[in-house]
Amino acid sequence: MATGRTHRPATRSRGIPEATVARLPLYLRALTALSERSVPTVSSEELAAAAGVNSAKLRKDFSYLGSYGTRGVGYDVEYLVYQISRELGLTQDWPVVIVGIGNLGAALANYGGFASRGFRVAALIDADPAMAGKPVAGIPVQHTDELEKIIKDNGVSIGVIATPAGAAQQVCDRLVAAGVTSILNFAPTVLSVPDGVDVRKVDLSIELQILAFHEQRKAGEETAAGDGAQPAARTRGDSADQGPDGDVPAVMPA
Amino acid sequence: MATGRTHRPATRSRGIPEATVARLPLYLRALTALSERSVPTVSSEELAAAAGVNSAKLRKDFSYLGSYGTRGVGYDVEYLVYQISRELGLTQDWPVVIVGIGNLGAALANYGGFASRGFRVAALIDADPAMAGKPVAGIPVQHTDELEKIIKDNGVSIGVIATPAGAAQQVCDRLVAAGVTSILNFAPTVLSVPDGVDVRKVDLSIELQILAFHEQRKAGEETAAGDGAQPAARTRGDSADQGPDGDVPAVMPA
DNA sequence: TTTTGTGAATCGGTTCACAGCC
DNA sequence: GGCTGTGAACCGATTCACAAAA
Numbered sequence: 001m002a003t004g005r006t007h008r009p010a011t012r013s014r015g016i017p018e019a020t021v022a023r024l025p026l027y028l029r030a031l032t033a034l035s036e037r038s039v040p041t042v043s044s045e046e047l048a049a050a051a052g053v054n055s056a057k058l059r060k061d062f063s064y065l066g067s068y069g070t071r072g073v074g075y076d077v078e079y080l081v082y083q084i085s086r087e088l089g090l091t092q093d094w095p096v097v098i099v100g101i102g103n104l105g106a107a108l109a110n111y112g113g114f115a116s117r118g119f120r121v122a123a124l125i126d127a128d129p130a131m132a133g134k135p136v137a138g139i140p141v142q143h144t145d146e147l148e149k150i151i152k153d154n155g156v157s158i159g160v161i162a163t164p165a166g167a168a169q170q171v172c173d174r175l176v177a178a179g180v181t182s183i184l185n186f187a188p189t190v191l192s193v194p195d196g197v198d199v200r201k202v203d204l205s206i207e208l209q210i211l212a213f214h215e216q217r218k219a220g221e222e223t224a225a226g227d228g229a230q231p232a233a234r235t236r237g238d239s240a241d242q243g244p245d246g247d248v249p250a251v252m253p254a
Numbered sequence: 255m256a257t258g259r260t261h262r263p264a265t266r267s268r269g270i271p272e273a274t275v276a277r278l279p280l281y282l283r284a285l286t287a288l289s290e291r292s293v294p295t296v297s298s299e300e301l302a303a304a305a306g307v308n309s310a311k312l313r314k315d316f317s318y319l320g321s322y323g324t325r326g327v328g329y330d331v332e333y334l335v336y337q338i339s340r341e342l343g344l345t346q347d348w349p350v351v352i353v354g355i356g357n358l359g360a361a362l363a364n365y366g367g368f369a370s371r372g373f374r375v376a377a378l379i380d381a382d383p384a385m386a387g388k389p390v391a392g393i394p395v396q397h398t399d400e401l402e403k404i405i406k407d408n409g410v411s412i413g414v415i416a417t418p419a420g421a422a423q424q425v426c427d428r429l430v431a432a433g434v435t436s437i438l439n440f441a442p443t444v445l446s447v448p449d450g451v452d453v454r455k456v457d458l459s460i461e462l463q464i465l466a467f468h469e470q471r472k473a474g475e476e477t478a479a480g481d482g483a484q485p486a487a488r489t490r491g492d493s494a495d496q497g498p499d500g501d502v503p504a505v506m507p508a
Numbered sequence: 509t510t511t512t513g514t515g516a517a518t519c520g521g522t523t524c525a526c527a528g529c530c
Numbered sequence: 531g532g533c534t535g536t537g538a539a540c541c542g543a544t545t546c547a548c549a550a551a552a
Contacts, residue, residue, distance in 0.1 A: 019521060025463040029442060043533065052444035055533095056523055063535055071534045072530040088463050089470030096462070103361030110357050113442055113459035118466070157469055158462070181472060182465040188283060188367055190306035198468050200461045205367035207454045208350070208412070209279040209342050211436040212372070214452050215411055216343030218435060273543055297511065309511095310545055317513055325512040325551040 016087070020061045024084050026051045027058070028117075031081045043074040085118075095122035095154045097180075099171050100163030101131055101141050104186055108162060109137035122154040127167065144171075151178035158182045165189045172199075270341070274315045278338050280305045281312070282371075285335045297328040339372075349376035349408045351434075353425050354417030355385060355395050358440055362416060363391035376408040381421065398425075405432035412436045419443045426453075 030050040034042060044062075048055040062068060062075070068083055069075045085091050096114070098105050101124050108114075109124055124141045126132070131141045142150060150156070159175040161168050161183060168187035175183060176197055185191055185201040193199055284304040288296060298316075302309040316322060316329070322337055323329045339345050350368070352359050355378050362368075363378055378395045380386070385395045396404060404410070413429040415422050415437060422441035429437060430451055439445055439455040447453055 017521070021467050022460075022464055024467070025457070025460040028463075030444075045533085050444065054523080056525095057521090059534065060522080060536075067535070069534050070530065071528070072532050074533070087467070089466040090463065092470075094466055094469070103357060103364050107357030107361050108458060111458055113457075114462065117459055117463060119459070119462055158465055160462075182469045184461050184465060190284075190304065196472070198465060200465055202456055202458070202461055203279070203367075204362060204365055204456070205371055205373070206276075206279040207438050207456055208368065208373055208414075209282075209344065209371060210276055211412055211438060211452055211454055212343040212348055213275050213278070213341070215348070215436045216346075218450070271543070299511085308545080310547095311543090313511090313513065314544080321513070323512050326510045327552070328511070 016064045020064055021088075023051070023053065023057075023061055024088055026053070027061070028081065028084045028088070028090075031077055031084070034077050035081055039077055041074045041076055044069070047075065090118040092118060094119050094158055095156045096120065096158045096160055097123045097125055097147075097150060097154075097156050097175075098160045098162060099125045099144075099147070099175070100161060100167070100187075101126040101136055102162065102164075105160075105162040106136050108160060108186075109139065119158075122156055123150045125150065127163070147171075147174055148178040151175065151180060156180060158184070160184045160186070161191075162186045270318045274318055275342075277305070277307065277311075277315055278342055280307070281315070282335065282338045282342070282344075285331055285338070288331050289335055293331055295328045295330055298323070301329065344372040346372060348373050348412055349410045350374070350412045350414055351377045351379055351401075351404060351408075351410050351429075352414045352416060353379045353398075353401070353429070354415060354421070354441075355380040355390055356416065356418075359414075359416040360390050362414060362440075363393065373412075376410055377404045379404065381417075401425075401428055402432040405429065405434060410434060412438070414438045414440070415445075416440045 027047065030047055031042075033050070034047075042050075044055040044059045048058040051058065059069075062080075065083060065087055068080055082091075096119050098108050098121060101109070105124065105126070109121055114121065121137070121139060123146075124136055124139050125144055125147055126141050127144045129143060132143045134141050151159075157180055159172075159180040159182070161171055161175075163171055165187045168185065168189045169191055172183060172185070172191045172193060176193055181196065182198045183191065183193065183200070185199055186204075188203050188205070191199050191201075281301065284301055285296075287304070288301075296304075298309040298313045302312040305312065313323075316334075319337060319341055322334055336345075350373050352362050352375060355363070359378065359380070363375055368375065375391070375393060377400075378390055378393050379398055379401055380395050381398045383397060386397045388395050405413075411434055413426075413434040413436070415425055415429075417425055419441045422439065422443045423445055426437060426439070426445045426447060430447055435450065436452045437445065437447065437454070439453055440458075442457050442459065445453050445455075
């Protein structure tokens with residue numbers, strides 16, 4: 001690999017696995033924390049611990065980006081921050097609109113993690129005329145009527161839907177028609193979109209249901225443990241690894 | 255399979271794949287919608303479309319639960335709703351506490367999707383003394399000092415963390431010490447927990463970063479398309495399939 | 509005839525383990 | 531000696547395709 005070292009990392013690029021892409025933000029967060037503490041260098045072992053994955057996975061992930069480490073030493077924190085940011089497209093500015101300014105929309109508008117990562121809230125949009133003009137997170141809410149104009153004027157390509165389920169598809173259609181090609185959906189509905197538009201969703205209650213499933217199993221196990229020996233049944237796997245990251249995030253060209 | 259048909263679905267049970275568990279809530283949502291429209295029966299094809307997955311996957315998923323369909327006919331909606339609910343443990347009542355009542359915590363407290371699925375918000379907890387007593391979603395906020403008592407009095411085993419990142423680990427430790435064994439973490443930090451405690455997380459900005467990655471690719475493609483033929487490069491995969499569901503949710507006994 | 513349920517094939521991701529480089 | 535980068539082995543999940551059942 002690495003036939004040269006031009007600006008564009010030469011040969012790589014044909015397909016970083018989705019699972020890897022889904023973890024890059026995680027590494028980035030851990031690296032940013034290290035960077036703030038002025039740590040110059042990390043080993044795969046340390047960084048993996050900070051990101052909550054195992055080190056072999058992390059090294060393999062990085063190997064898809066290129067050879068950015070130094071054997072016997074580790075990775076240069078600043079350099080990696082830059083490489084991952086660039087890979088994720090965070091070195092450019094992404095204007096986003098948030099549609100549906102209820103509690104959740106407001107929470108999103110106020111969320112610091114966006115601004116610090118290249119996302120700029122270009123507009124807040126809500127269907128309720130009473131909301132219009134009210135500032136949320138310092139940004140005045142605009143009425144849905146303005147949606148198309150806002151998208152076009154600001155060159156928005158990413159939209160966030162935080163409306164009730166009933167309104168989501170309609171909002172989605174309008175966003176797409178106006179030129180949005182990536183949608184983050186918080187409404188508990190399946191959106192249908194034309195080819196070429198990416199949808200990702202976050203469903204607050206799904207995660208809770210998955211926890212309930214395992215919680216239930218735990219409760220059952222205590223009683224039915226009549227298998228091996230100790231009270232602590234089922235000592236699967238290692239430690240770390242957190243939640244729904246080990247995604248196979250299925251980007252689906254939808 | 256299915257050696258009998260006792261109450262407890264007999265033989266199955268030894269391990270429903272994680273990926274399947276992660277989709278059950280999705281099927282449940284689609285089925286609930288059908289149920290409300292009084293649809294008596296669905297085929298795997300129809301239900302799969304409604305849930306945004308493909309039908310082979312859905313059938314395989316259901317096959318792990320047992321043989322609940324009728325060949326040539328499809329699945330009985332009500333029956334399936336019940337079976338999936340039971341499998342997920344939603345036929346029982348899960349008291350949960352939400353810690354950190356900012357915008358996000360408030361959004362969660364107000365979120366209808368919880369109550370309707372067996373989750374009961376037992377308490378809202380915040381570190382700000384000024385919040386104490388204020389009702390949010392009809393529930394008075396309590397001060398962090400009460401945390402341990404609340405957990406114990408209500409037999410809470412699931413906790414939701416919606417605090418700022420800095421407070422999350424400490425809150426997590428207290429929840430776990432008080433007896434919580436499942437945690438849903440909205441704070442952008444990796445939590446470390448003892449064995450036997452499940453953590454799942456939702457990071458609002460990670461999803462956006464993943465979208466940015468693909469968005470960037472699209473932008474690049476338009477120009478660099480000099481490969482195949484048509485403007486619509488890379489016509490991967492089928493249609494449906496939405497977002498971060500195709501998880502490999504890595505339950506990790508943490 | 510229709511549609512489920514499921515082995516077998518395939519695909520993608522993770523883990524292992526070690527050669528290569530500092 | 532320490533740590534990265536990566537083939538190879540492994541493992542789980544998805545898809546295919548068809549036999550079995552209604």
